[in-house]
Amino acid sequence: xxxxxxxxxxxxxxxxxxxxxxxxxxxxxxxxxxxxxxxxxxxxxxxxxxxxxxxxxxxxxxxxxxxxxxxxxxxxxxxxxxxxxxxxxxxxxxxxxxxxxxxxxxxxxxxxxxxxxxxxxxxxx
Amino acid sequence: xxxxxxxxxxxxxxxxxxxxxxxxxxxxxxxxxxxxxxxxxxxxxxxxxxxxxxxxxxxxxxxxxxxxxxxxxxxxxxxxxxxxxxxxxxxxxxxxxxxxxxxxxxxxxxxxxxxxxxxxxxxxx
DNA sequence: TTGCTAATGCAAATGCATTTGCAACAATAA
DNA sequence: TTATTGTTGCAAATGCATTTGCATTAGCAA
Numbered sequence: 001x002x003x004x005x006x007x008x009x010x011x012x013x014x015x016x017x018x019x020x021x022x023x024x025x026x027x028x029x030x031x032x033x034x035x036x037x038x039x040x041x042x043x044x045x046x047x048x049x050x051x052x053x054x055x056x057x058x059x060x061x062x063x064x065x066x067x068x069x070x071x072x073x074x075x076x077x078x079x080x081x082x083x084x085x086x087x088x089x090x091x092x093x094x095x096x097x098x099x100x101x102x103x104x105x106x107x108x109x110x111x112x113x114x115x116x117x118x119x120x121x122x123x124x125x
Numbered sequence: 126x127x128x129x130x131x132x133x134x135x136x137x138x139x140x141x142x143x144x145x146x147x148x149x150x151x152x153x154x155x156x157x158x159x160x161x162x163x164x165x166x167x168x169x170x171x172x173x174x175x176x177x178x179x180x181x182x183x184x185x186x187x188x189x190x191x192x193x194x195x196x197x198x199x200x201x202x203x204x205x206x207x208x209x210x211x212x213x214x215x216x217x218x219x220x221x222x223x224x225x226x227x228x229x230x231x232x233x234x235x236x237x238x239x240x241x242x243x244x245x246x247x248x249x250x
Numbered sequence: 251t252t253g254c255t256a257a258t259g260c261a262a263a264t265g266c267a268t269t270t271g272c273a274a275c276a277a278t279a280a
Numbered sequence: 281t282t283a284t285t286g287t288t289g290c291a292a293a294t295g296c297a298t299t300t301g302c303a304t305t306a307g308c309a310a
Contacts (some may be wrong), residue, residue: 003277003286024267039289044268046287060187066267079230090227095237100219104244105204112220113236119229128256128307149297164259169298171257191297 010034011046012055021059021067021078021087059087061113077111081118088118135159136171137180146184146192146203146212184212186238202236206243213243 014030015022022030024043031038047068050056057071064080067087079088094112101107139155140147147155149168156163172193175181182196189205192212204213219237226232 001278001286005277005287007288037289041269041290042288048269062185062187062191066187079227079232082233088227088230090225090230092224094221094225096219096221099217100215100237100239102204102213102215104247105213105215105239106242106247107204107239108207108241110240111236111238112225114225114230114232115235116233117231122229122231126256126308130257130307132258162259166260166299167258173298 007031007035007038007042008046010038011043011050015056015068015070020089021069023065023067026086027068063115077113079114079116079118081121082115083117083121086118090114132156132160132163132167133171135163136168136175140181140193140195145214146194148190148192151211152193188240202238204239204241204243206246207240208242208246211243215239 010031011027013034014027018030024040024047027047028038028040028043031043047056051058051068054071056068059067059069059078061067061078061080064085064087069089073089074091075093077090077093079090080086081088090112095110100110135156136152138159139152143155149165149172152172153163153165153168156168172181176183176193179196181193184192184194184203186192186203186205188207189210189212194214198214199216200218202215202218204215205211206213215237220235225235
């Protein structure tokens, strides 16, 4: 039977509050603000559970490593800020479906990544 | 001074012939058809050189690992076949620029990945 | 041809993200 | 409260892609 621990609660809260994909490091440091003893292995174990139960989804890009985000979102894509190294959701889809494919290729799904500077970084400049 | 070795020549030929992104395993096995002794370390060393001199570009996606492709191509995106696990180029750009961004985000570049079944796999079925 | 040294093959070593064993701890059912 | 057993923290262990040390091989300038 699954128990509700404070570590687990903290992780859930973080994902509910930060509305964007998060990496393990980031999750760990945000989590330690609530539970000082929070351990990396605990984060990994819980992320794995949350993915298995379908509450989180995993997302990875070479430039930003592995990220996790809530699974309850509609189809969307991501923006990656090269300045603060954070990922953001871009609601909606900017794929031009008519020109997307090539004859003979059966497209089942897709991913789009935009790179650049996020609002807070460009304001700070 | 850089020497032209037969291993190097084989690697270049492979990239010129196969007109799509290739992974290390694939390069190694294609290369061994020409030079039986071809070693993985040699492939890695040469790929690194070719990237440094700008002849190749590196590309990575979690589902397909690290791939390399010639750098002399125009802007394009990639199709990844979940059946044969190969990557293909999709000439042109299917990004709907007007709907791509979000207010405040400065987009500098982007990547698009399409997933599905490639022509030869769907014919073979 | 010959000499110099870049390049190769092989195996061992790295670097890193993620996983795991284990003892101590803590969330529930009774 | 108490017993049960899921969880955590810690450190050591994995798994893997990529790199490196070294002896041998082989381009290429002279």
